[in-house]
Amino acid sequence: MTVTDIHPLDAALRMTPQHDGSVHTQAPAAYWNMVGPYGGITAAQMLQAVLQHPQVLGDPLSITVNFAGPVEAGDVRIEATPVRTNRSTQHWTVLMGQRNAQGELVVSTTATVITAVRRETFSLDDIAHPAMPDPQSCERFDTRGAMEWLQRYDMRVVQGAIPKTWDDSGHESISQLWVRDEPARALDFPALTALSDVFFPRVWLRRARRVPAGTVGMTVYFHASSEQLTKQGDKHLLAQASAQAFRNGYFDQTAQLWDSEGSLLATSHQIVYYKE
Amino acid sequence: MTVTDIHPLDAALRMTPQHDGSVHTQAPAAYWNMVGPYGGITAAQMLQAVLQHPQVLGDPLSITVNFAGPVEAGDVRIEATPVRTNRSTQHWTVLMGQRNAQGELVVSTTATVITAVRRETFSLDDIAHPAMPDPQSCERFDTRGAMEWLQRYDMRVVQGAIPKTWDDSGHESISQLWVRDEPARALDFPALTALSDVFFPRVWLRRARRVPAGTVGMTVYFHASSEQLTKQGDKHLLAQASAQAFRNGYFDQTAQLWDSEGSLLATSHQIVYYKE
Numbered sequence: 001m002t003v004t005d006i007h008p009l010d011a012a013l014r015m016t017p018q019h020d021g022s023v024h025t026q027a028p029a030a031y032w033n034m035v036g037p038y039g040g041i042t043a044a045q046m047l048q049a050v051l052q053h054p055q056v057l058g059d060p061l062s063i064t065v066n067f068a069g070p071v072e073a074g075d076v077r078i079e080a081t082p083v084r085t086n087r088s089t090q091h092w093t094v095l096m097g098q099r100n101a102q103g104e105l106v107v108s109t110t111a112t113v114i115t116a117v118r119r120e121t122f123s124l125d126d127i128a129h130p131a132m133p134d135p136q137s138c139e140r141f142d143t144r145g146a147m148e149w150l151q152r153y154d155m156r157v158v159q160g161a162i163p164k165t166w167d168d169s170g171h172e173s174i175s176q177l178w179v180r181d182e183p184a185r186a187l188d189f190p191a192l193t194a195l196s197d198v199f200f201p202r203v204w205l206r207r208a209r210r211v212p213a214g215t216v217g218m219t220v221y222f223h224a225s226s227e228q229l230t231k232q233g234d235k236h237l238l239a240q241a242s243a244q245a246f247r248n249g250y251f252d253q254t255a256q257l258w259d260s261e262g263s264l265l266a267t268s269h270q271i272v273y274y275k276e
Numbered sequence: 277m278t279v280t281d282i283h284p285l286d287a288a289l290r291m292t293p294q295h296d297g298s299v300h301t302q303a304p305a306a307y308w309n310m311v312g313p314y315g316g317i318t319a320a321q322m323l324q325a326v327l328q329h330p331q332v333l334g335d336p337l338s339i340t341v342n343f344a345g346p347v348e349a350g351d352v353r354i355e356a357t358p359v360r361t362n363r364s365t366q367h368w369t370v371l372m373g374q375r376n377a378q379g380e381l382v383v384s385t386t387a388t389v390i391t392a393v394r395r396e397t398f399s400l401d402d403i404a405h406p407a408m409p410d411p412q413s414c415e416r417f418d419t420r421g422a423m424e425w426l427q428r429y430d431m432r433v434v435q436g437a438i439p440k441t442w443d444d445s446g447h448e449s450i451s452q453l454w455v456r457d458e459p460a461r462a463l464d465f466p467a468l469t470a471l472s473d474v475f476f477p478r479v480w481l482r483r484a485r486r487v488p489a490g491t492v493g494m495t496v497y498f499h500a501s502s503e504q505l506t507k508q509g510d511k512h513l514l515a516q517a518s519a520q521a522f523r524n525g526y527f528d529q530t531a532q533l534w535d536s537e538g539s540l541l542a543t544s545h546q547i548v549y550y551k552e
Contacts, residue, residue, distance in 0.1 A: 064340040068360040068367035084344040091344035118524040248394040
């Protein structure tokens with residue numbers, strides 16, 4: 001990357017305000033998944049629409065994104081509405097949509113966001129982070145030939161990599177890895193949101209069977225302050241994900257993201273569709 | 277309860293359809309908390325507005341409720357909108373509001389709901405349920421003199437009860453209990469939603485200090501089918517909750533609810549405000 005280049009994440013987060021209060025952006029080709037953009041980048045765009053809104057209060061506390069339908073290549077419209085503003089919290093509803101051939105706006109994604117002005121209180125991480133070797137001593141996940149969005153991340157898996165053979169053998173559903181943007185980029189709330197979705201479907205690991213799967217809904221709770229994100233900079237995050245239940249076409253995933261020193265940045269949850 | 281009485285939960289779930297597509301209900305006095313209805317009953321009412329909607333498809337898969345402001349005594353309006361309907365999933369946005377003295381509609385609560393038509397697939401619970409003594413052998417939590425909503429539940433705490441002394445001693449943030457509606461009532465999706473919020477604030481347990489606290493956002497992922505709920509009937513559920521991080525005024529909670537035979541019914545997450 002030369003100094004004149006813009007980071008692909010920053011390109012994806014560029015929003016053009018419209019007269020009706022919505023913003024326009026693009027479905028980012030640099031983060032393409034199989035049939036549309038990577039869900040994490042869509043979530044990051046939904047959050048960015050709130051963060052760039054002139055009325056935003058404080059920093060993100062939580063975001064819930066529901067993936068209602070595919071996002072197509074091209075223009076995307078995001079409408080972020082501050083439904084209620086209190087003294088220290090603000091509640092948002094967010095809709096992403098695209099015009100179809102008939103010019104009708106079709107909603108692809110819904111979200112709710114809570115932002116908050118936070119102040120220092122009693123603070124404590126109540127779960128232990130896994131013991132992990134230094135990221136530099138871990139092998140980088142080889143993304144050659146993989147989908148475009150995977151080129152945007154440097155992942156170093158310590159436990160629970162994608163099975164090498166699809167033999168229905170069954171594994172624990174937990175993965176632990178180091179991960180950062182590629183090229184390296186200073187961490188902020190949209191980047192952290194996108195990083196919360198980097199885990200491959202737990203059902204692939206649990207079953208050692210590659211069935212169709214896709215995230216339907218995802219929540220991120222932000223524990224980090226802006227200062228913690230700034231301090232983390234572009235270093236690798238420690239990330240962990242596991243499933244709690246697989247049932248009748250859907251499994252849930254719980255995930256944790258720690259900074260390089262082992263302090264929680266975010267916790268996240270998903271409900272994920274799978275076939276068979 | 278005589279046969280002519282209606283269960284307080286069923287009373288709270290009565291919705292009157294309006295000409296504009298919204299429904300009206302009441303802020304239920306039977307579930308009153310300190311400054312408004314118990315959050316779990318508000319979540320159950322938001323879900324009910326979807327379930328009674330003529331266009332609903334399938335059963336609940338997830339609900340995320342954000343508590344934007346207090347719900348006052350009296351009339352409540354809920355607007356449930358099917359934003360997108362796919363072949364087997366449906367995405368809803370839901371708003372709860374009340375008229376203020378000026379006749380303006382003030383939003384108290386936002387939600388998104390996903391419903392889905394599910395079919396049998398590979399299924400597996402990937403976390404173990406705690407070993408618990410029989411509910412009949414556990415002492416019932418004494419709710420005499422406690423808030424009204426607590427009278428609506430039969431809770432039998434096995435581990436992690438509310439501290440008896442507020443001495444800043446510090447405890448593990450995990451609670452495990454048996455719980456059911458009181459009077460006993462057959463389990464359904466709204467009841468399960470309300471039950472997902474029965475845990476007292478984790479910060480009270482962690483710190484053995486009773487600081488002001490309240491849920492800001494809550495998600496429930498439904499693993500149960502209608503058949504599993506019917507089979508469970510009015511027996512006690514096994515419930516567990518713990519925190520992952522306390523940071524600058526907010527902590528997160530992860531929770532699991534199992535049926536009486538130890539099969540997961542739902543997993544749930546919260547982000548909760550606390551003071552100091």
